Amino acid sequence: MKKLATCLAVLGMLGMVGMVEGGITLNSPRTFDSGTDGWFTDGGTGDGGGTTSLSNPSTGSPSPGGNPGGYMGINIVYGGPPLPQDPSISNTTELYTGDYSIAESIQFDFIAYDHAPAVGSAVVLYTSTGGTWTHAFTYLESQVGSWVHFVVPLAASAWVGGVGDFQTAIGPNTVTGVGLDIEGAISFGGTQRFGIDSFGIDNWQYTIPEPRTYFMLAAALLGLASTFRRPIQDSLAKIKKAGSTSS
Numbered sequence: 235m236k237k238l239a240t241c242l243a244v245l246g247m248l249g250m251v252g253m254v255e256g257g258i259t260l261n262s263p264r265t266f267d268s269g270t271d272g273w274f275t276d277g278g279t280g281d282g283g284g285t286t287s288l289s290n291p292s293t294g295s296p297s298p299g300g301n302p303g304g305y306m307g308i309n310i311v312y313g314g315p316p317l318p319q320d321p322s323i324s325n326t327t328e329l330y331t332g333d334y335s336i337a338e339s340i341q342f343d344f345i346a347y348d349h350a351p352a353v354g355s356a357v358v359l360y361t362s363t364g365g366t367w368t369h370a371f372t373y374l375e376s377q378v379g380s381w382v383h384f385v386v387p388l389a390a391s392a393w394v395g396g397v398g399d400f401q402t403a404i405g406p407n408t409v410t411g412v413g414l415d416i417e418g419a420i421s422f423g424g425t426q427r428f429g430i431d432s433f434g435i436d437n438w439q440y441t442i443p444e445p446r447t448y449f450m451l452a453a454a455l456l457g458l459a460s461t462f463r464r465p466i467q468d469s470l471a472k473i474k475k476a477g478s479t480s481s
Contacts (some may be wrong), residue, residue, distance in 0.1 A: 264328070265299070266290055266306040271330030273306060275321055281330035285311045286321035297436045298343045298381045305343075305436035308416070323356070324413035330440045334359075334404035340386045340412070343436040350375045351433075352417040355385050359393070360411035364403025367396035368415065381436070 235358065264271045270288045289307040296302035310321060340357060356368040369386050386392070388401035397403070
C-alpha cells in the first residue's frame, strides 16, 4: 500500500512536470482567441476626456500566431486637450494566483497601429503587501505596425514604486492584479493621438527558468528509481535463484 501511494505521488509529480515542460509556463498563455479573458480598462476618461475599450478583433493585423482575432484589442479615442490619454488595463481574475517569486518573467506580444506609447509606459503588478510595482516597457515608433515580444524579468532590480521587499510582495497569494499603463502624448497630430484599434496584446504568460524544470524532472525520476529499485532487485534475485536450481 505504501509503495502504491509513493508511486501515485511520483506519477503526479511527473504529470506536473509534463505540464510545465509542455508550455514552460506557470499557467497557460492568454491567447485571447474568444474574448478579453477577464481584462478590463479604467476607461481613461480622466485624461483628455476620451474613452478606452477592449475588444477581441476579427479584423486588422493578425496575431503573432497568424490568427486574425486571436488577440486583445485596446481601442482609444482621444478626447482632446489639455491632457493626453493615459489609460490603464488590468486583470484581477484570470491571472496566475500562486507564488510569483518562483517565476522567471512575464512575457507578452504587443502591437501599436497608429503611434507608439510614450516613455513612461509600464507593466504593473498590484500586490496586497507591497503596494503597486511597475516595470517600464518601450515600444519604438519605428516598430509601429509590427508585433514585438517583451520579456519582463521578475527580479527586484527591475521593478520600482512598491513598498518593502519585492520578493515578499510577489510571494504566495499576494499579487492581486496585473496590468499595463499606456502613457500617451499630444505631439502626434495636435489633438488627435490614437484611433480605434490603437493597440493589441497577445500571448500573456508567466515563465519559469529551464533549470527548475529539469530539476523537477530529475527529482521525479529519482523518486521512481527509489520506488521500484527493491522490487526489481527481488525479481532479479528470484530469476537468478531459479536458474541455479534448474542447473
